[in-house]
Structures are given as C-alpha cells and as structure tokens.
Amino acid sequence: MPDRLTSSSNERALRAAYRHCRRAVRRRDPVEYAVMQLTPPALRPAWWAMWAAFAAADDIADDPGTDRAERAARLHAWTTQLDGDLAGGRSDDPVRHALVDTVHRWDLDLGTLHRSFTTLAADTGGREFATWAQWSSWVRGTNHSWAVEGLRLLARAGVHIPLWLDRTESYRRYLDGLYLTDTLADLGDDLSRGELLLPADVLASFPGAEDDLRAGRYTPAVRDLVSHLTGRARHWLHQPELLGGLPPGPAVVFDAATRLFLARLDAVDAAGGKLLHQPTVPSRVTRWRLLAPARAQTALARRLLSCPVDHRTPPPPAESRGTVVVESGPVTSPPPHPGGARPPSLAPGELPRHVAVIMDGNGRWATQRGLPRSEGRREGSTAVREAFHGALELGLPYLTLYSFSTENWKRSTDEVSELFALCREELRTHRFAQYGVRARWAGSPEGLPEDLVDELLRVQHETRHQTRLTLTLCLNYGGRAELTRAARALAHRAASGQIDPARIHEADLAAQLSLPDLPDVDLLWRTGGEQRVSNFLPWHAAYAELHFTDALWPDTDRRDLWQAVTAYTHRRRRFGSAPRVPEQPRSSAPAPV
Structure with missing residues (x-):
C-alpha cells in the first residue's frame, strides 16, 4: 500500500x-x-x-x-x-x-x-x-497515453525499459493484439450495450456474422469470424523478438503477460455460444499454471537486482578538432565557410565547454523585408547549421539552441505550425551523425505534433553514440517549468521517505532535470538586440557569461559564434570570489613626501 x-x-x-x-x-x-x-x-x-x-x-x-x-x-x-x-x-x-x-x-x-x-x-x-x-x-x-505513462512509472521506480525505434511497428502490432484479445473476451458486454467494436471490412468477409452477433446468435458464420480474429490476435501477440534486450524482471512479466493473453484467446475459441453473453477468462488452473513460475522468477529478479542502476553517463568531452572515430566509422568535417573564413586559434583550455544560444530576431528579419514571418524561420535554419558547423570547427563539446519556448504558444497558430513543419524538415534531411553530432531534445512533448516528437526521438536515438559535439535542441522548453517538475519530484521522494529533506543538495535537484548530465552553461549568447535570458536554462546558466549582439539571427553565421567565444576568452570568471589584486612591484626609491 x-x-x-x-x-x-x-x-x-x-x-x-x-x-x-x-x-x-x-x-x-x-x-x-x-x-x-x-x-x-x-x-x-x-x-x-x-x-x-x-x-x-x-x-x-x-x-x-x-x-x-x-x-x-x-x-x-x-x-x-x-x-x-x-x-x-x-x-x-x-x-x-x-x-x-x-x-x-x-x-x-x-x-x-x-x-x-x-x-x-x-x-x-x-x-x-x-x-x-x-x-x-x-x-x-485510447491506449497509447496509458502505455507511455506506464513506462514513465517504471522509469520513476528505477525500472528502465529499453525501446528500439526499428521495433515501433512491432510494438504497435503487439498493443493491437492485446486490445483485440480484450475485445473478443468482452464481446458479450459490448453487444449488450449495442456496440460491436470490429472493422466493417472484416465483418463483411463473413456474410451474416454481423447480424447474427447483434441478435446474440452463435452461428457457423460467427464461429468462423471468431476463429479468424483469434488467429489474427495470436499473430500480433507472438513476437518473441520483443523480449530481446529486456532486463530479467520485465522480460518475465512480458512473457507471462503474452502467455496469459494467448490463454485468453484459447478460452475465447472454446467458449462457443457463451462468448456472446459473458466475459471470457482462462480457468483458475490455467492462470495458476502460468503465473506460479512467473511469480517465482520475478521475485528472484527483484532480489538479485534490488538496486537498479541508471546507466546514463555523460559522453567524454571533445578533446581536439581531429578526426573522431565512432561506431559507424570516421566522421566527416563540416563544409567550410562560404567566404573561406577559418576559426580563431584558441587553446583547448580557453574554450567554453558549453555554449547556449537564444536565436532571436527571425520574425523581425522577415518583417523588415516585407516577408512572412515563416521566411525568417526558414532563413534562420541556415544560421542554425552555420552555428553547429562553427562549433565543430572550433572544437566545442556542447552547443544548446533555444528553438521554441513554452511562451511561444502565444503566437499565431499558422506561425507555430509552420515552425513545426520546418523543424520536421530539418530533422529528416540533416545528417547529424555524419559530422559526429549527438543531437538531443529538451522540452515537453505536450502539445507537439506526434510526428515531430517521433522525429526528435528518432534523431536522438540514431545519434546517441556520437561524441564530437552534443547539440541540444530546446523545443517547447521552459526553464521555470523544468525547475518546478524537478522540485515536485524531490518533494515526492522526500514525502515517501526516499530522501531526507535536511540532506537535499544541489546535485539532488540537478538529477531531476530533463538532461541531468548537461553541464553548466559557460557562455550564453543572445542575438537580436534584446538583453534578457527569457526563461532559458535558469539552473545551468546561473554562472554563465552573457554576450548580447544586435544582429538578427538570420543575419548571423559561424563567424558570429567565433566572435562570441573569443569575447568569452577575455572574461575573468570569479564565481562569486573577490577579484585578485595584483601585487605591486617593490621599489628601492623613497616614497614621495
């Protein structure tokens, strides 16, 4: 309890x-x-x-x-x-x-x-x-949302279920198999409410079956239809490859659940006319036969793996501008600057580890030219490529771009839709892994188009092993919302006795953020002439050096990034300490009177 x-x-x-x-x-x-x-x-x-x-x-x-x-x-x-x-x-x-x-x-x-x-x-x-x-x-x-929150629940408990994008269709078929099994087992209840939750095309393939079902008659046509549907459900459920890669405990639960639902299909086939008048479940003996070994195996797995480990570890920072070898082979260098500009010669110790950019001015750029605001976004996407190409040439380990804030929902529906369409296009066409870029997403999926979320997760998954540059895209992101979620999570842990409130440290809060391994921001650069941080990475940017420029984002290229980094190297970062007073040279001459 x-x-x-x-x-x-x-x-x-x-x-x-x-x-x-x-x-x-x-x-x-x-x-x-x-x-x-x-x-x-x-x-x-x-x-x-x-x-x-x-x-x-x-x-x-x-x-x-x-x-x-x-x-x-x-x-x-x-x-x-x-x-x-x-x-x-x-x-x-x-x-x-x-x-x-x-x-x-x-x-x-x-x-x-x-x-x-x-x-x-x-x-x-x-x-x-x-x-x-x-x-x-x-x-x-009806069911996807509950599956997502079920996975979130498991993750909160330290049970991390790996998912593979190349199995997406298999996951969907499996969920369809579960629901079709439920539909067949509950056929009688649905019919009593006047519902028949089956596609018209499959009903039409068995002449007379629909009328017989609605009349509560178990006829050969109904029997053949049910046999066809249980066969389809078994086909969807029988996907042993989905067990691959699962941790021991979840693998046992998944296998047992599949066996129970297959047993439910057996009971549907054997129910005959009773199927149309009462729910169908496997017998107690069948359930016990399947569950007894599964209970023992899951209990053993919990004892052996009582301390779940989070395997997320930060990637090693880029050490140089040389060729980096990754899983798929050597990465390629980014295209050179169109004008032949080269990055400044800076020692690795002078470079900021993490640069964050507020890309402001896309809409104003378009308005000044009498163009739709969407054209400013499109032109700004070229500046985005220039920015991370420049980061690669310079050897920056982390670059974070503020693409869309939670406050940007106040803009017109057309503008927001065009922005999302452009994001999808960029994600689908750009080859991040080709340059050794690990792309990640920070933000909330709430309200975003499902296909855009799919693209963000796909790119994140496909580039997860790249180490040359970590490019974080903050899309539908709000700093206060992130801190609120982190504080709420800590409060729940404290209330449930998992953590002593008196012993909560900064690291405990940081561990609850969207990307716990994202390092602090060293340099925060904003274009467009405004001088504010706009709810962007408030935790990470607490000690960031701020750099504001007047140029609108579409007018920038990699040289502007290099100039911002060069300006950073001339700053003296003290992190709250007093400035050091240089020692005065001694002189043998008498002091003036």
Missing part, C-alpha cells in the same frame, strides 16, 4: 481508495490484474489506480442508459473534477483520489492521460470502424 500519508484520516481514505481500485481490476479483468501482481509491490497500487480511472471514464462514455449529449457532459464533468482534484491533492471520489495520489507520487503527466479521455469523449456518440487501420488508430488513441 502507499506509504505517503499526511494524516490518519487521509491514510484511511487513501487506503480505501486504492482497495476500491484493486477490487475493480480483480473483479472486471482477472488477467490484467494477474499481470499487475507480477510487478514490484510498490508499483501495484499505481497500476490499479490507472486502470480503474480509465475504466471509470470508459463506463461513462459507454453508458447505454443515457443519450450522447448526457454521456459527453458527464465525461467532461468527470475530467474537469479530476483536474480540480489534482490541484487540491485529493478527491471525494475513490478512483480519482487514488489517481491523484498516483500522479503526484510518481510525477506522472496527467496531460498525457487526458489524450485518452479526449478520444473517449469522441466515442460518446458510438464507435464504428471501416478498416483495420481506423480501428488501430482508435486503439492507439
């Missing part, structure tokens, strides 16, 4: 809320409950709360006793109350109370979960799918 309790009354209410969620999962879905019980005990209440919350919202959206408008209004009221409960830290509703505690305790993103509620809101008028593609898209809309 959760151990962060603020009072005896809250303790009783919270424990009762989690017990309510636990009973709901165990009663309504014994298979998924069994899978949850294979995870570490500290995580189980969170799984119960998340499952129960989605089930509660889904029940409202599916309630056959109310019309569409009433269902939509009730669901809106429920999610609005959840937002208020989250702000207040508790709820009178047991499911929401447990979910609020889970979100706060594990620092989950309720915004991500809201996406599934949005999909459910669209379902209040009924769900119909013409094709498997539409069905799969709907499944991802």
